[in-house]
Amino acid sequence: xxxxxxxxxxxxDPLMQLGNTWLGRNPFSGGDLAQPDVHGxxxxxxxxxxxxxxxxxxxxxxxxxFSLKDGTTQANxxxxxxxxxxxxxxxxxxxxxxxxxxxxxxxxxxQPEPALAAFAEGCxxxxxxxxxxxxxxDLERRRKANLTxxxxxxxxxxxxxxxxxxxxxxxxxxxKLENEDEAKILKEAAEEHFASVTDNPRxxxxxxxxxxxxxxxxxxxxxxxxxxGNASPQDFLTRAEASKENA
Numbered sequence: 001x002x003x004x005x006x007x008x009x010x011x012x013d014p015l016m017q018l019g020n021t022w023l024g025r026n027p028f029s030g031g032d033l034a035q036p037d038v039h040g041x042x043x044x045x046x047x048x049x050x051x052x053x054x055x056x057x058x059x060x061x062x063x064x065x066f067s068l069k070d071g072t073t074q075a076n077x078x079x080x081x082x083x084x085x086x087x088x089x090x091x092x093x094x095x096x097x098x099x100x101x102x103x104x105x106x107x108x109x110x111q112p113e114p115a116l117a118a119f120a121e122g123c124x125x126x127x128x129x130x131x132x133x134x135x136x137x138d139l140e141r142r143r144k145a146n147l148t149x150x151x152x153x154x155x156x157x158x159x160x161x162x163x164x165x166x167x168x169x170x171x172x173x174x175x176k177l178e179n180e181d182e183a184k185i186l187k188e189a190a191e192e193h194f195a196s197v198t199d200n201p202r203x204x205x206x207x208x209x210x211x212x213x214x215x216x217x218x219x220x221x222x223x224x225x226x227x228x229g230n231a232s233p234q235d236f237l238t239r240a241e242a243s244k245e246n247a
Contacts, residue, residue: 001213002067003077003130003222005123007060007171008208010224015096015197019058019107022173022193023050027057027210028221038189041182049186053172057210057219060107060171062123064160065212065219066131074211077130078223081209084126085225088236090205091115096171097198098190103177105187106170110199113169118233120167123207124158125240134159 009016011028020026024035024047038046068077093116096107109116134142134155142155151161162168173190177183191198205227210219231239 001074001211002065002215003074004056004059004061004065004210004212004219005063005081005127006057006208006210007062007169007204008058008210008221008224009206011221013206015194015202016058018194018197019171019173022190023054023058025054025057025218027059027219030218030220036189036193038185040185041189045182046186049174049177049182052175055218056172057221058171059208059210059219060169061162062120062207063127063131066159068130069132072130074222077127078209080127080130081207081223081225084123085207085227085229087229087231088119088122088227089229089232090203090227091119091233093202093204095199095201098173098187098194100183100187101168101170101172103183104170104172105174105177105183105190106172107194107198108168108170115233116169116204117167118237119204119207120169121164122233122236122240124163125237128158131159 011017011026021033021036024033026033035043035046035050068074093109093113095110097110099106099108101108139155142161143152145161147155147161151166154163154166155161174186177186206224208224209222211222212219
């Protein structure tokens with residue numbers, strides 16, 4: 001069993017509804033959803049081009065999937081998520097839009113978002129005590145991605161390469177797109193599909209704990225947590241570092 005801390009919201013949130021429909025699966029119920037029609041691609045092809053993000057469930061990664069360290073339990077992790085949620089206050093995003101991220105299609109911020117980056121780092125650090133070290137197989141799999149020396153060092157220490165200064169927030173919408181014509185068609189369709197929630201300010205009030213019951217199984221939502229604290233993501237990080245230094 002693995003867990004992940006994801007940028008997500010309640011199932012009723014319009015962004016989540018559109019994302020779940022786009023990928024064709026509801027990670028709250030585990031049920032399949034009818035994907036939107038895409039002019040120029042048949043339904044099977046759209047399904048085939050979204051297999052990877054469908055398994056993980058619509059989300060933005062805050063702390064990548066991890067197994068629990070010996071001596072910790074799911075109940076411990078849920079308690080930690082609840083405490084984290086009562087420390088951090090909701091924060092604002094300028095907006096998300098549909099973009100190419102390398103060969104992938106994703107929703108990404110319209111401009112740098114310091115609060116979001118701080119929130120992701122806060123999640124990374126707050127839940128690190130629960131993460132078991134990567135197995136040799138997982139470490140080798142990560143290293144197949146042509147990592148830089150810095151990214152490799154992050155994998156060694158934190159289990160994931162795209163953190164801190166390497167962090168690029170994204171909500172993945174496709175597999176790797178090798179055909180440029182298909183990529184263009186899919187991007188235009190995604191822009192239309194997400195038009196009601198893109199390029200608009202968003203208040204971020206939630207994050208999710210997702211669970212993979214066994215390797216290769218689809219990730220499902222365990223709990224969505226609501227942010228109710230008083231500390232901005234940046235202030236939370238500053239306080240956490242000060243507490244660590246004084247310990």
